[in-house]
Amino acid sequence: MxxxxxxxxxxxxxxxxxxxxxxxxxxxxxxxxxxxxxxxxxxxxxxxxxxxxxxxxxxxxxxxxxxxxxxxxxxxxxxxxxxxxxxxxxxxxxxxxxxxxxxxxxxxxxxxxAFARAVKAIDAGKVAIAATYPEDVAQRFREFLNHFDIEVVHLASRGIETAAEVSTLEKDEVINFALANTRNHADALLIPDTALHSVAWLTDLEKATGKPVLTANxxxxxxxxxxxxxxxxxxxxxxxxxxxx
Missing domain, CATH: 3.40.50.12500 (Rossmann fold)
Structure with missing residues (x-):
């Protein structure tokens, strides 16, 4: 190197x-x-x-x-x-x-x-989204991605009201949330929230879902x-x- x-x-x-x-x-x-x-x-x-x-x-x-x-x-x-x-x-x-x-x-x-560019970089045309946000905020993320011709084939919102609460989610909860919202016909799974810990578990998330996983951080x-x-x-x-x- x-x-x-x-x-x-x-x-x-x-x-x-x-x-x-x-x-x-x-x-x-x-x-x-x-x-x-x-x-x-x-x-x-x-x-x-x-x-x-x-x-x-x-x-x-x-x-x-x-x-x-x-x-x-x-x-x-x-x-x-x-x-x-x-x-x-x-x-x-x-x-x-x-x-x-x-x-x-x-x-x-x-x-x-960064999400829009990362989706393009891994050549994912269709994505699933596992959002921690309330429904109305999650829907705005879908609308944002639509501007870049990224097709959202599944959108889940966990309905968490605060960043403080999101930050307390543990590894098992995050992996289970990802698994529940992985879709076979999606090229990647997006987990959009910088309040959510994810970096230590990126390899585990992709192993569990069998998909590229993109997280906010x-x-x-x-x-x-x-x-x-x-x-x-x-x-x-x-x-x-x-x-x-």
Missing amino acids: SHTSAPARLGFLYPGHAAEDDYPLLGSMVEPPAQVTLVHTEFLEDAHTVEALSEMGSVSRLSKGAEALAGSAIESVMWTSTSASFVLGLDGIRQQIDTLEKLLRVPASTTAM QVSFWEALRLCGKLTPQSGLGRLFESVP
Whole structure:
């Protein structure tokens, strides 16, 4: 393996406290190990409602988070909330990305966009979704994916109201939730919520389901590496990381 490229320096804006420990874990699992700088952003309410998520992903919240990342020598930045990007639609996401790129002068993206790109990268035309969110929020994720001609053949919503509760789900619960929503006619299973721990279990999830599994923290990290041109094939992080187009 060549050690010519310097380790990636990645910035993440993460709302509140839930499964943010997935990011330093990912940083330690890739070769060469990546430098992770994570800033917690604030919000008015921890709730999976369109209103609360829109406030959480607002330009003012992201701008304040970006200020804390200024001068940290990061090479890319991610807004790591799936729902607090897709609920705002494509225009809202474009505004989030523009805000971060202007303030930090590095490539930026959001977890929702990372899902769309990751689905394309593994060539999955049809997907199943196991969402922890309430039904109305989960439906907006389907609508978001439709913009990219990604066909959702199955959508389950677990109806969990807060990120804090999602973060307490243990390995067995997550694997059982994935298994219950795996579909033979889907090319991949998507589990969209950055509040959900998943990184330590990616291999187990794919073994259990027999499918490529894309999780929010996994695709966010993949996108961060892709943005700064330091995405290389990795093992132990699911099929998404195995072959780099």
